[in-house]
Amino acid sequence: MFNAFEKVFTVKESDTAEAVGSGGLPVLSTPHLIAYMENTAMTLMSEELNEKDTSVGMEISVQHLAPTALNKVVSVKAQQTDKSGKVFTYEIEAYVDEELIGKATHKRAIVDKDDFMKKVRP
Template sequence: MFNAFEKIFTVKESETAEAVGSGGLPVLSTPHMIAYMENTAMTLMSSELNENDTSVGMEIHVQHLAPTALNKTVSVQAKQVDKSGKVFTYEIEAYVDEELIGKATHKRAIVDKEKFMAKIKP
């Protein structure tokens, strides 16, 4: 049986579409909704890691279905649906007051921190 996890976020002014430039309205931006989703999956996945590892997002397919006002509480639920070697797949849903505002399929991979960072060219 795969794991599931829920995390709660509150929409800040700095996370609105207007503030980040992804739109012109003071509502939760799509980039921040995606960040909430990735953070929830990352937290769920953390129990699978040893001290030398971390996880990185490698793919996300997302639908942003409804607007969310400033200061609203967003509940993000991630459920692991597959594991293939070091790649984990999650189904994620975001809700505000029981209304589905977004959903995604997200893949994360386990990587060795030092080896991963060594790939960065100065």
């Protein structure tokens, strides 16, 4: 059985579509929903890492299903569904008051921190 993890976020004004420019309304933006989802999977995946490694997101397919108001609590649940070498796959669901507001399939890879940073162009 693969691991699962749940994390809770509260929608701040800086998380809204209006604030980030992805829309014109004061509701949870899709970019921030994705960030909540990636952060939850990253936290779950951290159990698999040694101190010289980190994980990086490499793919996400997301459906943003319902709007979420400012100050609402979003519960994000990540379930690892596959592991292929250093690549992990997660199914993620986000809920507000037990209503599904988003779902995603997300892949993360384990990378050596130093090796990865050497690839960053200045």
